[in-house]
Amino acid sequence: MLFLKTENIGRFGKKAAAFDLLHQTVNAYNQDIGITSIFNPIDVYTNLEIDPEIATSTVNDVVFYLQTLKAPIQRNQGDAVVKQGATIFNQINCASCHKSELKTGYSPIKALSNKTFAPYTDLLLHDMGSGLDDGYTEGSAKTYEWRTPPLWGIGLSEDAQGGNYFLMHDGRANSIESAILMHGGEANNSKTGYQNLSQSDREALLKFIKSL
Ligand code: HEC
Structure with missing residues (x-):
């Protein structure tokens, strides 16, 4: 990889292996659909360096498209039960990993x-x-380590996937509740916190997550 610098921090992918959208995009072109670019010129089938099969301007356009896609806006923000669910989300420390606020740095895109x-x-x-250790690794991530997935848009994903949820890294959870109950390791206390909630508090938490 021409531009790989070891000091970069991974941000994208289930194992946080890609450090920016350009890195993610050229890897996907190369490894998922076998198209080489100036950034990633080694052909996956022959292992030979070949002429770029896609123009750099096209790669840059795809990256710009991904960078400027609009994030889904939360629905029912004023709903009392949704607000109660948001409070519970913080109280049982879901928000320690699923952070509700991040700030971008400088970007040439205003x-x-x-x-x-x-x-x-x-x-x-x-x-x-161990329940989520599937023996697969990428970069320096351990087999039981996963990058916290963003929850924005999660309430829309059921409709977008034919009325089904496919949550967690391999889609093994078919509801938000079952995804929560699969949390272990560092997230074990949050799972226990969820299990100790009253039925109505659980419902409020789930309603909040579906509003995202
Ligand atoms: C220690 C960090 C951590 C904490 C605390 C945590 N999560 Fe997660 N969460 C993750 C990671 C990592 C995954 C992805 C695991 C995987 O893909 O196998 C995940 C996955 C999820 C998913 C599935 C998302 C998807 O797109 O597949 C939901 C829903 C979720 N968490 C909700 C919660 C809720 C609710 C709480 C609090 C009860 C919580 N999480 C606490 C790290 C955390």
Whole structure:
């Protein structure tokens, strides 16, 4: 990889292996669909360096498109039960990983520069326990480590996937509740916190998550 610098921090991908959208994009072109670029010129089938199969301007356009996609806006923000759920989300420390507020740094794209946004992730890797260890690794991530996935848009994903949820890294959870109950490792206390909630508090928490 021409531009790989070891001091970069991973942000994208289930194992946080890609450090920016350009890195993620050229890896996807190369490894998922076998198209080489000036950034990643080694052909995955022959292992040979070949001429770029895609123009650099096209790669840059795709990255710009991804950078400027609009995030889904939270629905029912004023709903009392949704607000109660948000409080519980903080109380049982879901927000320690699923961070409700991050700030961008400088960006040459003005609309993205120094902006506060609500992704519900810290973009960091966490030990999620043996139940989520599937023996797969990437970069320096351990087999049981996963990057906190953003929860923005999660309430819309059911409709977008034919009325089904496919949550967690391999889609094994078919509801938000079952995803929560699969949390282990560093997130074990939050899971226990959820299990100790009253039925109505659980429902409020789930309603809040579905509003995202
Ligand atoms: C220690 C960090 C941590 C804490 C605390 C935590 N989570 Fe997570 N959460 C994760 C990680 C990492 C994953 C992805 C695991 C995987 O893909 O196997 C995840 C996945 C999820 C998912 C599935 C998202 C998706 O797109 O697949 C939901 C929903 C979720 N968490 C909600 C919660 C709630 C609610 C709480 C509090 C009860 C909570 N989390 C606490 C780190 C955390």
